[in-house]
Amino acid sequence: MSSSTQRKTGVILSYVSLIVTIVIQLLYTPVLVRTLGQSEYGIYSLVANIIGYLTLLDFGFGNAITVFTAKYRAKKQYEEEKKLHGTVAILFNIIGIITIFLGLVLYFNVQNIFGASMTVSEIQKMKIMMLILTFNLAITFSFSIYSSIITAYEKFIYQKVKAIIASIIKPLIMLPLLFLGFKSITMCVVITIINLFVLITNYIFCKRKLKIKIRYNGIDKKILKMVFGYSFFIFLNIIVDKANYSVDPVILGTLYGTSVVSIYSIASNLDQFFINISTAVSGVFLPKMAKLVVEKVDAKVLTNEFIKVGRIQYYIIFLICSGFILVGKTFINLWVGNVYNDAYYITLCLIIPACVPLIQNIGLSIMEAMNKHKFRALVTFIMSVFNIVISIFLAKKYGAIGAAIGTTISIVLCNCIIMNIYYYKVIKINVIEFWKNILKMTSYFLIPLGITLIIMYITKFNGVLNLLVYGFIYTILYILICYFVVFNDYEKDLVDDFLIKIKLKKKKNKD
Numbered sequence: 356m357s358s359s360t361q362r363k364t365g366v367i368l369s370y371v372s373l374i375v376t377i378v379i380q381l382l383y384t385p386v387l388v389r390t391l392g393q394s395e396y397g398i399y400s401l402v403a404n405i406i407g408y409l410t411l412l413d414f415g416f417g418n419a420i421t422v423f424t425a426k427y428r429a430k431k432q433y434e435e436e437k438k439l440h441g442t443v444a445i446l447f448n449i450i451g452i453i454t455i456f457l458g459l460v461l462y463f464n465v466q467n468i469f470g471a472s473m474t475v476s477e478i479q480k481m482k483i484m485m486l487i488l489t490f491n492l493a494i495t496f497s498f499s500i501y502s503s504i505i506t507a508y509e510k511f512i513y514q515k516v517k518a519i520i521a522s523i524i525k526p527l528i529m530l531p532l533l534f535l536g537f538k539s540i541t542m543c544v545v546i547t548i549i550n551l552f553v554l555i556t557n558y559i560f561c562k563r564k565l566k567i568k569i570r571y572n573g574i575d576k577k578i579l580k581m582v583f584g585y586s587f588f589i590f591l592n593i594i595v596d597k598a599n600y601s602v603d604p605v606i607l608g609t610l611y612g613t614s615v616v617s618i619y620s621i622a623s624n625l626d627q628f629f630i631n632i633s634t635a636v637s638g639v640f641l642p643k644m645a646k647l648v649v650e651k652v653d654a655k656v657l658t659n660e661f662i663k664v665g666r667i668q669y670y671i672i673f674l675i676c677s678g679f680i681l682v683g684k685t686f687i688n689l690w691v692g693n694v695y696n697d698a699y700y701i702t703l704c705l706i707i708p709a710c711v712p713l714i715q716n717i718g719l720s721i722m723e724a725m726n727k728h729k730f731r732a733l734v735t736f737i738m739s740v741f742n743i744v745i746s747i748f749l750a751k752k753y754g755a756i757g758a759a760i761g762t763t764i765s766i767v768l769c770n771c772i773i774m775n776i777y778y779y780k781v782i783k784i785n786v787i788e789f790w791k792n793i794l795k796m797t798s799y800f801l802i803p804l805g806i807t808l809i810i811m812y813i814t815k816f817n818g819v820l821n822l823l824v825y826g827f828i829y830t831i832l833y834i835l836i837c838y839f840v841v842f843n844d845y846e847k848d849l850v851d852d853f854l855i856k857i858k859l860k861k862k863k864n865k866d
Contacts, residue, residue, distance in 0.1 A: 499554075606758055658785045661784050727782060
């Protein structure tokens with residue numbers, strides 16, 4: 356199957372995977388929250404965030420493998436590709452060992468960090484989960500090179516199908532165990548087992564399908580220098596992402612305990628859906644961007660890709676964001692209970708400013724492919740420090756909402772203002788043309804939004820009817836406006852081709 360077909364199918368499967376994941380989370384999370392209870396769910400969320408900081412040890416090597424493998428393949432430098440894989444594989448194994456060491460350091464210091472805001476029982480559970488998830492992450496590092504290679508080879512269909520299966524398996528195993536009385540520690544064990552299955556599957560796929568054989572012939576200094584030079588600034592970006600999206604629960608955990616963390620975690624989960632929707636598309640295009648850069652295409656070509664992908668992302672992102680504004684409060688009450696009401700306002704603080712960087716995520720792929728991501732890394736690193744400081748200050752005054760507002764301010768300054776100037780001045784992407792497209796689209800999107808608000812004002816349904824009736828009306832009006840008014844020829848062709856394929860498949864099945 357061609358790379359183009361893999362990309363197109365990969366984008367479709369990415370959204371299928373997202374839909375499956377979101378539906379599962381919508382059904383699974385309320386059961387999880389009610390079964391575990393607010394305190395234990397808060398512990399689980401807090402541990403996941405803390406161990407998540409150890410993923411910083413990736414140092415951006417995963418992205419480096421994807422970009423440089425794609426470039427070596429484009430230039431047919433297969434021997435260099437093998438040296439790259441061998442060098443990074445050794446580095447990942449070393450990182451796995453370091454992860455275990457740091458996980459143990461965290462384990463022995465849980466009492467010192469959280470003892471003032473947690474009970475003895477909560478501390479003990481937290482320590483056990485920390486050990487399990489540390490082991491999980493260490494093994495992940497040792498095998499993570501295979502996932503990056505699969506991405507570089509643009510085998511998106513395999514990756515997305517695997518992700519869909521993994522998303523389905525987790526609740527199928529976990530729900531019966533929760534109903535039998537097992538709690539968060541068992542969850543960590545199940546997550547680790549499923550992850551091991553995925554890692555082994557990646558290894559087998561690379562070995563048998565892609566014929567990849569890692570040579571452990573030592574570290575090539577030239578490749579090591581090249582990889583570090585590229586990945587260091589990716590590493591800074593990862594630090595920033597962790598600071599912007601994971602530091603708030605840790606701050607709240609130290610100040611207020613597990614209950615406030617659980618409320619913030621509900622909002623954070625909804626925000627993560629947003630992030631996944633965007634990266635599902637931009638991640639597929641990273642190898643393509645690397646090849647275009649190698650071919651030294653005109654800046655206009657990159658601008659066209661920037662606009663094309665951004666428009667596709669914006670259709671989904673605006674629908675979800677505006678839909679959440681309309682019925683989000685009702686949704687959270689029905690989903691996890693009115694004790695989590697504040698999660699609505701926290702979610703708004705996180706997702707509204709995030710709309711800008713999410714629809715421009717393809718720009719990150721372009722910068723990484725051009726090796727011009729240093730500026731963003733430095734700027735966002737400075738902003739992350741600012742975010743931590745202001746979030747601590749606002750969290751002390753206004754709790755979870757204050758922490759979220761601190762994150763909002765840093766996202767607006769960095770991603771909405773500074774990065775757009777950089778795209779325009781340095782990367783030579785015509786962001787003015789991009790925003791003309793987005794503003795024109797938004798003007799049409801306000802029509803279904805306005806009609807739905809008028810209907811809501813007149814009828815005033817409550818509860819489930821509020822969610823279903825208004826959500827259905829808005830979605831139908833939005834889809835109609837998109838297809839008949841907003842879609843350009845390329846977007847209509849994408850939808851029409853997809854619908855034709857479905858019809859042909861149904862016809863074939865009938866025959």
